[in-house]
Amino acid sequence: MRIAIDTDVCIGxxxxxxxxxxxxxxxxxxxxxxxxxxxxxxxxxLVREAARACPVRAVTLGAPAGP
Incomplete structure (x- = not known):
């Protein structure tokens, strides 16, 4: 699972x-x-809960990066 944070959205x-x-x-x-x-x-x-807990939805979970 690819884990990322949108730095333009994150409020810290x-x-x-x-x-x-x-x-x-x-x-x-x-x-x-x-x-x-x-x-x-x-x-x-815990990772899924962290994504749900982000108040601005900056954490995203997606398909793993391909080769």
Whole structure:
């Protein structure tokens, strides 16, 4: 499952990093980011909950990137 954060939409609420700290963090400006190497991680329960909890729907889950 491809995991991404739309940086143009993110407001830095931090729900993603709070709910799934193994996948998300916040950058120096406080905006959400996917940890390196986790972009094509599995969409476990916490990742799906983090996507649902984002108040501006900046977290997206989609098909894995193709070769």
């Amino acid at each position: 609420a931090g729900q993603c990093a709070l709910l799934a700290p193994d996948v998300f963090t916040q950058d120096d400006d406080g905006f959400g980011t996917v940890l390196p190497g986790r972009e094509d991680g599995g969409a476990g329960t």
